[in-house]
Amino acid sequence: MDAVRTVKYEEELDAGFASEVAALPGGARLWDCIQCGTCSATCPVSLYMDRTPRQIIGLIRAGFRDEVLRSRSIWICTSCYACTVECPAQVPITDFMFALKRLALQDERYHRSLIPWVERTFVKMVHANGRLTESRMGMKIALRTGPRHWMSLAAMAWRLFRRGRLRPFHTERMRDPESLRAVLRALKAPPREGVA
Amino acid sequence: MTDGPRIGVYVCDCGFNILGTVDVPEVVRFAATLEGVTSAREYKFMCSDPGQELIKKDVRELGLNRIVVASCSPWLHERTFRKTVADAGLNPFLFHMVNIREGVSWVTADKAAATEKAKALVRGGVRRVALQEPLEVRTEPVNPDVLVLGGGIAGIHAALTIANSGKKVVLVEREPSIGGNMARFDKTFPTLDCSSCILTPKMTAVKDHPNITLYTHSEVVQVDGHVGNFEVTVERRPRYVREDLCNGCLECIEACVYRDRRFANEFDLGLAKRKPIYVPFPQAVPLKPVIDPDDCLFLKLGKCKTTCVTACPRDAIDLAMKAERLTLQVGAIIVATGFKPFDPRRKPQYGYGTLPNVVTALEAERLLSPTGPSEGVPRLRDGSVPRAVGIIHCVGSRDANTNAYCSKVCCMYSLKLAHLVKERTGAEVYNFYIDMRTPGKGYEEFYKKLLEEGAHLIRGRVAEVTNAALSKGEIGKLVIRVEDTLAGFVRRIPVDMVVLAVGMEPQADAQAVRRLLTLSCGSEGFFTELHPKLAPVSTATDGVFIAGACQGPKDIPDSVAQAGAAAAEALALVDKGTVEVQPYAAVVEEARCSGCQICLGLCPYDAIEFDKEKKAAHIVEVKCKGCGVCVVACPSAAIDQRHFRTQVVLEEVAGVLA
Amino acid sequence: MSGEYLYYPGCSLKGAGAPYERSLLAVFERLGLRLVEIEDWNCCGATAYLSVNAETAVALAVRNLAIAERTAGRDVVAPCSGCFLSLTKAKRALEESPDLRARVTSALGQASLAYRGTARIRHPLEVLMTDLGPAELRKRIVRPLKNLRLAPYYGCAILRPYEEVDDAHTPTVLEELVRSTGATPIDYPYKSRCCGGMLTTGVPGIGLRLTEILLDAALEAKADALVTTCPLCQYNLEVFQGRLKKPRLPILYFTQVLGLALGLDETAVGLDQMLWRLPLAPGVTA
Numbered sequence A: 001m002d003a004v005r006t007v008k009y010e011e012e013l014d015a016g017f018a019s020e021v022a023a024l025p026g027g028a029r030l031w032d033c034i035q036c037g038t039c040s041a042t043c044p045v046s047l048y049m050d051r052t053p054r055q056i057i058g059l060i061r062a063g064f065r066d067e068v069l070r071s072r073s074i075w076i077c078t079s080c081y082a083c084t085v086e087c088p089a090q091v092p093i094t095d096f097m098f099a100l101k102r103l104a105l106q107d108e109r110y111h112r113s114l115i116p117w118v119e120r121t122f123v124k125m126v127h128a129n130g131r132l133t134e135s136r137m138g139m140k141i142a143l144r145t146g147p148r149h150w151m152s153l154a155a156m157a158w159r160l161f162r163r164g165r166l167r168p169f170h171t172e173r174m175r176d177p178e179s180l181r182a183v184l185r186a187l188k189a190p191p192r193e194g195v196a
Numbered sequence B: 001m002t003d004g005p006r007i008g009v010y011v012c013d014c015g016f017n018i019l020g021t022v023d024v025p026e027v028v029r030f031a032a033t034l035e036g037v038t039s040a041r042e043y044k045f046m047c048s049d050p051g052q053e054l055i056k057k058d059v060r061e062l063g064l065n066r067i068v069v070a071s072c073s074p075w076l077h078e079r080t081f082r083k084t085v086a087d088a089g090l091n092p093f094l095f096h097m098v099n100i101r102e103g104v105s106w107v108t109a110d111k112a113a114a115t116e117k118a119k120a121l122v123r124g125g126v127r128r129v130a131l132q133e134p135l136e137v138r139t140e141p142v143n144p145d146v147l148v149l150g151g152g153i154a155g156i157h158a159a160l161t162i163a164n165s166g167k168k169v170v171l172v173e174r175e176p177s178i179g180g181n182m183a184r185f186d187k188t189f190p191t192l193d194c195s196s197c198i199l200t201p202k203m204t205a206v207k208d209h210p211n212i213t214l215y216t217h218s219e220v221v222q223v224d225g226h227v228g229n230f231e232v233t234v235e236r237r238p239r240y241v242r243e244d245l246c247n248g249c250l251e252c253i254e255a256c257v258y259r260d261r262r263f264a265n266e267f268d269l270g271l272a273k274r275k276p277i278y279v280p281f282p283q284a285v286p287l288k289p290v291i292d293p294d295d296c297l298f299l300k301l302g303k304c305k306t307t308c309v310t311a312c313p314r315d316a317i318d319l320a321m322k323a324e325r326l327t328l329q330v331g332a333i334i335v336a337t338g339f340k341p342f343d344p345r346r347k348p349q350y351g352y353g354t355l356p357n358v359v360t361a362l363e364a365e366r367l368l369s370p371t372g373p374s375e376g377v378p379r380l381r382d383g384s385v386p387r388a389v390g391i392i393h394c395v396g397s398r399d400a401n402t403n404a405y406c407s408k409v410c411c412m413y414s415l416k417l418a419h420l421v422k423e424r425t426g427a428e429v430y431n432f433y434i435d436m437r438t439p440g441k442g443y444e445e446f447y448k449k450l451l452e453e454g455a456h457l458i459r460g461r462v463a464e465v466t467n468a469a470l471s472k473g474e475i476g477k478l479v480i481r482v483e484d485t486l487a488g489f490v491r492r493i494p495v496d497m498v499v500l501a502v503g504m505e506p507q508a509d510a511q512a513v514r515r516l517l518t519l520s521c522g523s524e525g526f527f528t529e530l531h532p533k534l535a536p537v538s539t540a541t542d543g544v545f546i547a548g549a550c551q552g553p554k555d556i557p558d559s560v561a562q563a564g565a566a567a568a569e570a571l572a573l574v575d576k577g578t579v580e581v582q583p584y585a586a587v588v589e590e591a592r593c594s595g596c597q598i599c600l601g602l603c604p605y606d607a608i609e610f611d612k613e614k615k616a617a618h619i620v621e622v623k624c625k626g627c628g629v630c631v632v633a634c635p636s637a638a639i640d641q642r643h644f645r646t647q648v649v650l651e652e653v654a655g656v657l658a
Numbered sequence C: 001m002s003g004e005y006l007y008y009p010g011c012s013l014k015g016a017g018a019p020y021e022r023s024l025l026a027v028f029e030r031l032g033l034r035l036v037e038i039e040d041w042n043c044c045g046a047t048a049y050l051s052v053n054a055e056t057a058v059a060l061a062v063r064n065l066a067i068a069e070r071t072a073g074r075d076v077v078a079p080c081s082g083c084f085l086s087l088t089k090a091k092r093a094l095e096e097s098p099d100l101r102a103r104v105t106s107a108l109g110q111a112s113l114a115y116r117g118t119a120r121i122r123h124p125l126e127v128l129m130t131d132l133g134p135a136e137l138r139k140r141i142v143r144p145l146k147n148l149r150l151a152p153y154y155g156c157a158i159l160r161p162y163e164e165v166d167d168a169h170t171p172t173v174l175e176e177l178v179r180s181t182g183a184t185p186i187d188y189p190y191k192s193r194c195c196g197g198m199l200t201t202g203v204p205g206i207g208l209r210l211t212e213i214l215l216d217a218a219l220e221a222k223a224d225a226l227v228t229t230c231p232l233c234q235y236n237l238e239v240f241q242g243r244l245k246k247p248r249l250p251i252l253y254f255t256q257v258l259g260l261a262l263g264l265d266e267t268a269v270g271l272d273q274m275l276w277r278l279p280l281a282p283g284v285t286a
Helices: A017-021 A027-032 A038-042 A053-062 A065-069 A082-086 A093-107 A114-129 A134-145 A147-162 A177-186 B024-032 B049-062 B074-087 B101-105 B111-131 B153-164 B180-184 B195-208 B251-255 B297-301 B307-311 B361-368 B410-425 B443-453 B510-517 B556-576 B598-602 B629-633 B646-657 C018-030 C046-050 C054-068 C081-096 C098-109 C124-132 C134-140 C173-180 C204-220 C231-239 C254-261
Strands: B007-012 B037-043 B066-071 B095-099 B138-141 B146-149 B169-172 B212-215 B218-226 B229-236 B324-330 B332-335 B339-341 B358-360 B388-395 B428-433 B456-459 B464-466 B478-484 B489-495 B497-502 B504-506 B544-546 B578-581 B586-588 B608-611 B616-619 B639-641 C004-007 C034-037 C149-152 C225-228 C251-253
Touching: A017 A027, A017 A053, A017 A093, A027 A053, A027 A093, A038 A053, A038 A082, A038 B478, A053 A065, A053 A093, A065 A093, A082 A093, A093 A114, A093 C046, A093 C054, A114 A134, A114 A177, A114 C046, A134 A147, A147 C231, A177 C054, A177 C098, B007 B024, B007 B049, B007 B111, B024 B037, B024 B066, B024 B111, B037 B049, B049 B066, B049 B074, B066 B074, B066 B111, B074 B095, B095 B101, B095 B111, B101 B111, B111 B646, B146 B153, B146 B324, B146 B556, B153 B169, B153 B180, B153 B195, B153 B212, B153 B556, B169 B218, B169 B229, B180 B195, B180 B361, B195 B212, B218 B510, B229 B332, B251 B307, B332 B510, B332 B556, B358 B361, B361 B410, B361 B497, B388 B410, B388 B478, B388 B489, B410 B428, B410 B443, B410 B497, B428 B478, B428 B489, B456 B478, B478 B497, B544 B556, B556 B578, B586 B616, B598 B608, B598 B629, B629 B639, C018 C034, C018 C124, C018 C251, C018 C254, C046 C054, C046 C081, C054 C081, C054 C098, C081 C098, C081 C231, C124 C134, C124 C173, C124 C254, C134 C173, C149 C173, C173 C254, C204 C225, C204 C231, C225 C231, C225 C254, C231 C251, C251 C254
Parallel strands: B007 B037, B007 B066, B066 B095, B146 B169, B146 B332, B169 B212, B332 B544, B358 B497, B388 B428, B388 B497, B428 B456, C004 C034, C149 C225, C225 C251
Antiparallel strands: B138 B578, B218 B229, B229 B324, B339 B504, B464 B478, B478 B489, B586 B639, B608 B616
């Protein structure tokens, strides 16, 4: 058996992590969490997470930056907002999840899976055309995931195509995507990815 | 005044509290330069004996006729120094206290700013005191009787304590019987005493006590007057049974045209039924039936054989009874109106009212009670005994979306319910909590007992109760979805019955009651005590005291302790026989009054009357508390206030701003 | 009430959500309401942008609102619940942070756009049930959908976190709409439980399980069809039924159901574009 140290010494933790995460509007409620676990209990996908939403909040407060940003949990969150609505301390948990995704991408250290890739691809597509072409995104995902996966969807894809809901040669784009890019440029974004 | 003001100014160091921030010698030096100041001194602790002696000596030797002390808040020592000044031979209202601690040295670290502010305040105080006039404190006789509002355990205990001292008590209770919520409980924590067994002797004592007049099925509808002399109007709702004639044989109930019990019994929270004529529970005090006019055929429709009337051997049933109002004079009032449980329909996630077999803790008490609908063994709707029961803590409490406060008693009563349910049914019991709060005497030991008995104590706040099964074992069950935070997993736990540990809230009509008595309440609606630590049963309204759950969630030991405390305070008041009335009353200059009557509606104490002959407002001094609202509101500037005359206040302000 | 609204389609309605657009436009026209598509609108950012950069995400969404404000006094109707929430979040973010508002308005200004924060974002379900109301809708129904059992599915965004369209725990507006068409709304436990969102594509092992739970519940409650308010929910619930080996359950948009009841034919409301056919009872024919 390998020796795997799971406990961190205080100096290995990130004391500023909590404040960094709490910098978003309403984020000060991070400290109101009483660790009751209602968020995890109401979350429809918490049972698939490596760290439940409650644990994520606790880990943020304690400064376990690495564990949090590398967790699978933050990518599994579907932002259904059930936790936010149920939380008795009104902690904006879902908004924290978004912030953690941003930080994880910024840090470039995160659990590699399809989801962050999809999100980044989405952004690129919007940048190029101002809008997303669903079918094109679907094709990109299919190519990335490999033939076995997209074969299972091929029958559906064909039926959708036949019914005019999937147009593989159509690109949904703005008349003048530059007018959008001008705004984004003026905002000096991207490449600046951050929390706030 | 024969000669001009000869003002003595005393600036206190208050140890280091003031001296540490304010340059006291500088303030003294400055004070000495002010007009009218004969002497200015610094002293370490003005409130001490030597400090007070200093004042008395200066009055004697320097002929001072006005005193200013610059130190802490008047809340603390105004009374002290007024007495000192009185002892020195001056009228105590020729004294003024300037706060340079709570308002200056305790709120800044900037020494220069603090000193300047202290000087400005002292200057204002000196100018003020020069214009103050001598006033006399009045004493009034106090009515020795006491009113207790509410006949739960707190009200009962307060009433007995006062009655035992020899004073007369009137106890007014809204329900047909006294006993309150405690009468509904099965056993009490942590001793597992039978609630009725410890309560009913006290209830009987109330009934039998020569000094207690008990009005049940009655409400206080108006309170006039002030400390020492309250005039209270009580409305006695008709029982339709003459209490003076009824001997409690209960033949009338047996004889009622309704053969079956058909109407929801309020005492059993609707879980059991009663007839239109009923006693709420077998140990009711008074044990006299009452008729519900909404259920009784005769009273509702005018059509009934009225077999109850004929069955009564004493002719005690009077279906023509009307509500009756009576007026009482009392010297003090104790409010012990209790609580109501949180309505769990506000948390639809838990299924109360939509899913079967979800009950509140109070309903569970009735199910566990030997006199309850289930004879002490809780059963499901289909009559079977549950094999697994979930008890959810903190329902409605510690929740920003409903009540933010912790309701204090629920952890203990939930553990108690766990024990009782297990004992009666043998079921597996699960308690779901956020924190286990068991601070009282014997409470931690009780928690340990439950741990040892094998109750499943799961740390996690329940997100939902559902009957949608996702696995075979959940079919036909109520499923509790919770994160077991200690084990670190989200769990779905199937049970047969769910008990919701609902928190305590103020009564539905608490706002109406407090307006009756001019009480304050907190943001949650519980009545506010005068001081959270040092005056827990007094209120800002002199002569009105509060006790029990109406002041905040609490258990029986604390309710009884508060009731005793309130009784002591009330007794201190009425036993003394007199009460001091501060001379701050407002005064109307009738010549200036235009008769607009704006002031009448504004007075929070109903202390202003309109004299129709003089066509001027008239202040009822005994009721006036000197709040000053009428003074400010009067468009003709016809009202002034003793000790706070407009001219004097403006002079003080001018002095501060100079 | 002008009866005229600005229309923000969102990327999905131009893609797999085409039947939603078709039925929405047809229904509004039949009811005498006008929908004017916002000029050269851009993607709202959905949840993807917010995962990458918050400030840009807000600016992206708000550009659309700034364009909308050029037509004074017209509410923005966003049929896709995801877009509806994105736009709403962005608007609130600017209301709560004067700092962010200054930066975004300045950036918009540099592209000749002004944002005043007056544009109101609404979901067509709420628009129809508030501006017209169930009584008025009932008057216009020509073909009551008798004996049709419909499972109302709200999804997340219109209820949480802001409860803009209805109460998050006990919503009723979709049931009321179904009732006004003459159909029967059925009760089942998961009316607003997450459908799986992007996970059905991203992590099918999780996403599809969420979808399955909803389908099972609707089927167990003997629904003839499920009624949705969001193109992503609709897609998830419809497209994976084969993969999940479920009996076929038509997944419709509420506008399609309403359109049928208003007398529009199947093609007009895009029923021909759906994967699973709705068994319309006799008397309720196309």
